Amino acid sequence: MSSSDQSQSMGGPPRGRIPHTVDDQPFDPGGDEVLTPEQERLYMASQWRMMWLKFRRHKLAVISGALLLALYLSILVSEVLAPYNLHSRFTDHIYAPPQSVHLFHEGEFVGPFVYGYEKKLNMETLEREYTSNPDDVQPLRFFCSGDSYRFWDLFQADFHLVCPAEGGTLFLLGTDRLGRDMLSRIIYGARISLTIGLLGIAISFLLGISIGGAAGYYGGWVDSTAQRSIEIVRSFPEIPLWLALSAVLPVTWSPIWVYFGITVILGLLDWPGLARAVRSKLLSLREEDFAVAAQLMGARPRRIIFRHLLPSFASHLIASATLSIPTMILGETALSFLGLGLRPPITSWGVLLSEAQNINVVALYPWLMLPVVPVIVVVLAFNFLGDGLRDAADPYR
Amino acid sequence: MFAYTIRRIFTMIPTLIAISIIVFVIIQLPPGDYLSTYIAELQAQGEGVDQQRIDFLREQYGLDEPMWQQYLTWVTGLLQGDLGYSFEYQLPVNEVVGDRLLLTFVISVVTILFTYAVSFPIGVYTAVKQYSIGDYTLSFIGFLGLATPNFLLALVLLYFANVVFGTSIGGLMDPEYVNQPWSWGKVGSVLEHLWVPVVVIGTSGTAAMIRRLRANLLDELNKQYVITGLAKGLPPGRLLIKYPLRLAINPFISDIGNLLPQVVSGAAVVSVVLDLPTTGQMLIGALKSQDMYLAGSFLMFLATLTVIGMLLSDLALAVLDPRIRLEGKAER
Numbered sequence: 187m188s189s190s191d192q193s194q195s196m197g198g199p200p201r202g203r204i205p206h207t208v209d210d211q212p213f214d215p216g217g218d219e220v221l222t223p224e225q226e227r228l229y230m231a232s233q234w235r236m237m238w239l240k241f242r243r244h245k246l247a248v249i250s251g252a253l254l255l256a257l258y259l260s261i262l263v264s265e266v267l268a269p270y271n272l273h274s275r276f277t278d279h280i281y282a283p284p285q286s287v288h289l290f291h292e293g294e295f296v297g298p299f300v301y302g303y304e305k306k307l308n309m310e311t312l313e314r315e316y317t318s319n320p321d322d323v324q325p326l327r328f329f330c331s332g333d334s335y336r337f338w339d340l341f342q343a344d345f346h347l348v349c350p351a352e353g354g355t356l357f358l359l360g361t362d363r364l365g366r367d368m369l370s371r372i373i374y375g376a377r378i379s380l381t382i383g384l385l386g387i388a389i390s391f392l393l394g395i396s397i398g399g400a401a402g403y404y405g406g407w408v409d410s411t412a413q414r415s416i417e418i419v420r421s422f423p424e425i426p427l428w429l430a431l432s433a434v435l436p437v438t439w440s441p442i443w444v445y446f447g448i449t450v451i452l453g454l455l456d457w458p459g460l461a462r463a464v465r466s467k468l469l470s471l472r473e474e475d476f477a478v479a480a481q482l483m484g485a486r487p488r489r490i491i492f493r494h495l496l497p498s499f500a501s502h503l504i505a506s507a508t509l510s511i512p513t514m515i516l517g518e519t520a521l522s523f524l525g526l527g528l529r530p531p532i533t534s535w536g537v538l539l540s541e542a543q544n545i546n547v548v549a550l551y552p553w554l555m556l557p558v559v560p561v562i563v564v565v566l567a568f569n570f571l572g573d574g575l576r577d578a579a580d581p582y583r
Numbered sequence: 584m585f586a587y588t589i590r591r592i593f594t595m596i597p598t599l600i601a602i603s604i605i606v607f608v609i610i611q612l613p614p615g616d617y618l619s620t621y622i623a624e625l626q627a628q629g630e631g632v633d634q635q636r637i638d639f640l641r642e643q644y645g646l647d648e649p650m651w652q653q654y655l656t657w658v659t660g661l662l663q664g665d666l667g668y669s670f671e672y673q674l675p676v677n678e679v680v681g682d683r684l685l686l687t688f689v690i691s692v693v694t695i696l697f698t699y700a701v702s703f704p705i706g707v708y709t710a711v712k713q714y715s716i717g718d719y720t721l722s723f724i725g726f727l728g729l730a731t732p733n734f735l736l737a738l739v740l741l742y743f744a745n746v747v748f749g750t751s752i753g754g755l756m757d758p759e760y761v762n763q764p765w766s767w768g769k770v771g772s773v774l775e776h777l778w779v780p781v782v783v784i785g786t787s788g789t790a791a792m793i794r795r796l797r798a799n800l801l802d803e804l805n806k807q808y809v810i811t812g813l814a815k816g817l818p819p820g821r822l823l824i825k826y827p828l829r830l831a832i833n834p835f836i837s838d839i840g841n842l843l844p845q846v847v848s849g850a851a852v853v854s855v856v857l858d859l860p861t862t863g864q865m866l867i868g869a870l871k872s873q874d875m876y877l878a879g880s881f882l883m884f885l886a887t888l889t890v891i892g893m894l895l896s897d898l899a900l901a902v903l904d905p906r907i908r909l910e911g912k913a914e915r
Contacts, residue, residue, distance in 0.1 A: 418601045420840075421889050422882075425848035426866055430882055433870035434612040512730070519732050520852045524867055539735065543856065548742040558735050565730035 237501055240578040247574020250567035257564065261377045267347050268370035269356050271333045272533055276355070276365040279303065282316050284360040284368075284553050291323050299325040302354060313550070324354030360553035362541055371538055372557050378534035380564065382449050382518045383511040389453025391507055394460025399491050401461065402468025412465070416458040425520055427455060432526050441532040448527055452514045463506055467499045501579035508572035512565040519561055535561050587901050595894055602886045603661070607654050610879040661883060669869070669877040676880050680862070684884060687850065687861040690780055691888065694846050695839065697785045698792055703835070706796030710831075711823065713801060721793070728790035733849050737783040737856040744779050780857055784849040788842050796835050803827035837900050843892035847885050 231239065242248060260267055276282075285300040302322030308315050332349035336342055350356035359368035401412035428451055435447045471477060472495065480490050521527030522536025523543070530537060538557040541547070547554050648656075665677065672679045705725075709718045756772040803809070804827050812822045851863030858864065862881045869878040 414597070414601075418598055418605070421598060421602065421844065421886060421893060422605075423844040423847035423851070423885050423889055426851050426863070426882055426885050429851070429867060429870050430609050430878060433873065433878070434609060516730075516732055520734065523732070523734055524852060524855055526867065526870060539732070542735070542738065545738060545742055545745070548738050555735060555738070558732060561732060562727070562730045566726055569726065569729065 233501075237578045241574055244574035244577060246570045247578075250570040250574070254564070254567050254571060257376060257560075258380060260373070261380055264373050264377055265335045265337050265343070266345060268367075268373040269332065269346060269348055269350065269358075270367040270370040271335050272366075272371060272374040273531070274333055274366060274370070276361065276367075278305070278365070279316075279355060279357065279361050280363060280365040281314060281551050282355075282357050282361045282365070283551075285318065285355070285357050287326070287358070296323060297325055299323050299351075300354070300356060300358075322354075324351035324356075326356065327351065359556050360551070362538075362554060368538075368553060368556060371533055372535065372560060375533045375535045375538055375557065376560065378445065378528065378532060379515060379518065379536070379561070382445070382452065382534070383514040383568075385446075385449040386452035386456065386514040387507050387511050389450060390456035390460060390510070391503075393453070393457035395464055395496075395503070397457065398461030398464030399468060399496075402465035403472060403487060403491055403495075405469075409465070412461065416461055419455060419458045422455070424455060425517065428452065428517060428521055429524065429526050431455075432521055441529055445528055445532055448518060448521065452517055456510055456514065459510065460503070460506060464499075464503070467502065468495055471495050471498055502576070505572055505576035505579050508568055508575055512568045515561065515565060515568075584901065588898060591894060591897055591901075595890055598890055599887065602890070603658055603883060604654070606879050606883045606886070607657060609882065610657075610875040611650070657879075661880070669874055672874075672877075676877050679877065680865070683860055683862050683865060686859070687847075687863070687884075688888070690777070690784070690850055690859070690861060691843070691846050693777060694781050694785045694788070694850070695842060695892075697781050698789045698842060698846075701785070702789045702792035702796060706793045706835075707800065707823075707828065709793065710797045710800035710804065722797075725790035725793050728786040729794075731786070733783050733787060734852050734856045736786060737779065737853045740779050740783055741857060780850070780853055780859055783853050783857075784846055787849065788845050791845075792835070792838065792842065795838060796831065799831040799834055800827060803831050833900065833904055836903060837896055839896035839899075840893040843896075844889045847889060851885075 228239070265271075282303060282305075285303070287298050287300060289295060289298060291299065301318035301320055302324050303316045304319040304322075305314060305316050307313075327349045328347065330346055330349040331344040332346040334342060334344035348356070357367050357369070359372065361367055362371070397412050397415075401409040431451045431454075432448055435444055439447065468491070472490075477490060477494055480494050485493070518527055518534060519536035519539060522534055523540045525540060528534050528537050535557040539555070539561075542551075542554040542557075665675070669676050669679050705721055709721050712718050756769055756776055760766075760769040760772050806827075809822065809827060812826065813819065817825075847863075850859075850861060851866060853859070854861045854863035855867055862884060866878055866881040866885075869875070869881065
């Protein structure tokens with residue numbers, strides 16, 4: 187950035203004759219090298235600061251990062267954000283279509299409100315048909331008390347950001363086959379879907395760095411063993427292997443253990459890509475002078491790897507980890523969708539989508555497919571963020 | 584080239600052995616041996632247990648023998664084309680699978696061809712016209728394809744195929760051809776149904792491929808020899824085909840190693856939604872009912888398919904690139 191700015195401030199090639207000028211200032215040989223405070227800040231910036239400056243220019247990545255941060259923060263307070271509880275059932279409103287929020291009723295400003303449902307059973311098709319009743323105005327309540335819940339299983343509370351009117355309903359994204367509010371379930375589902383990628387990547391990171399690190403640093407038989415195992419794991423088609431492994435998780439396990447089991451499985455099969463990257467980076471870095479110097483000073487391999495070599499490409503690793511989180515989220519979604527992943531009562535986006543398994547849903551209850559929206563958004567955001575990070579981490583761009 | 588091919592085929596063998604061991608371990612993972620589970624299940628249903636049959640099975644799989652011997656029995660069986668015994672269907676796996684292996688193979692191959700056919704022109708276009716509206720639009724669609732879970736895409740496409748083209752829902756052929764011998768009509772019906780799964784399975788792979796080809800080609804296009812070529816008056820189109828494209832295409836070809844597992848995976852999930860008569864659907868069914876022999880055989884088949892695909896991609900690379908052929912090492 188700085189170099190291009192500088193060349194521009196000097197202007198393009200001069201047109202015509204340059205007037206002959208003699209500078210009356212005494213000649214200062216070091217004059218060109220005096221940096222403005224701004225330049226000094228840039229040139230003396232640490233590696234991480236440079237990355238941050240570069241990253242900040244990547245608008246899409248910054249937006250994605252902010253969005254992800256917001257989503258991850260939201261899982262801390264899912265109970266408050268969701269209008270209903272995860273398992274609240276409304277048997278009067280089964281497969282109710284989404285209600286939309288209005289501001290004006292008959293030309294008059296009422297504030298945000300929804301129209302109530304009018305339900306009738308179609309005696310020919312035996313479908314429940316919902317229409318909105320234009321006389322039934324149900325203003326939303328904000329910062330209100332609604333369904334009571336145990337906040338993170340710590341204490342009882344009933345505070346919500348938004349609640350339906352007393353005796354009214356608020357199904358902004360419709361309800362499912364048991365009359366549960368989709369929006370609330372999606373908000374709760376984020377808790378599982380978003381964390382599963384993080385835990386999985388932590389496992390895969392650990393494995394990838396240690397195996398790739400050992401292979402790259404020691405070379406020889408360690409390297410060829412690692413290379414072979416990478417090749418073997420990679421030649422398995424991912425999802426069938428995930429499926430097979432999660433199918434053998436004992437059925438007696440409680441849902442929370444299944445959750446951990448699935449994360450471990452996702453992580454266990456993801457490391458080869460990372461290990462390969464670490465290995466090739468280490469192979470080139472260990473020949474560098476600073477690595478040899480550390481070795482000659484008697485540093486142990488562990489210290490050399492973690493203290494000297496790893497920081498040189500940590501940024502690169504973070505970027506590639508960011509890019510592989512979406513794979514895990516999609517993997518979990520597919521597993522749960524097929525009924526071999528998480529099981530209710532644990533609710534992830536994949537579990538929610540498993541309700542949308544047949545074609546009738548597309549035709550009759552398309553809102554059951556809505557949990558796919560957060561999946562797409564999160565996967566895209568991680569991809570953009572990862573791209574931005576990778577560009578920022580690359581010093582040659 | 585011949586020597587390279589032989590060498591490459593030999594390195595495949597240890598990989599396949601390792602894979603078979605892993606698959607066998609997975610088969611063994613559920614607690615208890617499957618036969619005792621099976622007997623318990625039969626008894627729970629109040630059915631009589633045919634002792635003779637159990638003895639026969641016990642003997643055939645050498646369940647009383649040590650683990651390594653069981654493994655050997657299983658592997659020799661596989662090599663002879665005996666895929667084991669499905670406890671759910673109470674038939675040898677061979678009879679259960681029928682056309683499934685063939686159809687899986689067909690779908691995978693067609694999907695790969697589709698992926699290459701679509702991603703190559705788009706990849707080249709987006710790289711050459713970087714930052715044009717076309718580039719942005721296509722890249723955006725590509726990103727969407729990457730991010731949408733393909734089972735859901737399958738549902739939606741299936742719905743539209745039915746509404747718009749009147750294609751029958753589910754399956755890979757019209758119902759009247761199921762369990763019929765192969766005929767031209769059946770082939771035609773399969774082709775009519777094939778496009779939905781192919782598009783669905785191919786989307787994410789295509790998107791990834793486009794991005795990779797675009798990145799590779801951009802790297803090459805920014806190099807100095809391209810500028811030199813242009814400066815010397817080489818027509819841009821000719822220059823593109825002659826130099827940068829040929830360099831950028833290497834990773835594109837070798838990527839089949841990534842693509843194939845992805846396609847096989849995707850096919851497994853999509854086959855459930857689309858009710859495809861392929862191995863994927865049966866694999867999942869088998870896994871759900873813990874019919875591990877059936878599942879293991881399928882897993883082994885899918886993994887072998889992948890390994891063979893990687894072999895083919897390495898060979899294709901060797902044909903294209905003399906550096907690999909002569910060094911005898913494929914860079915992947």
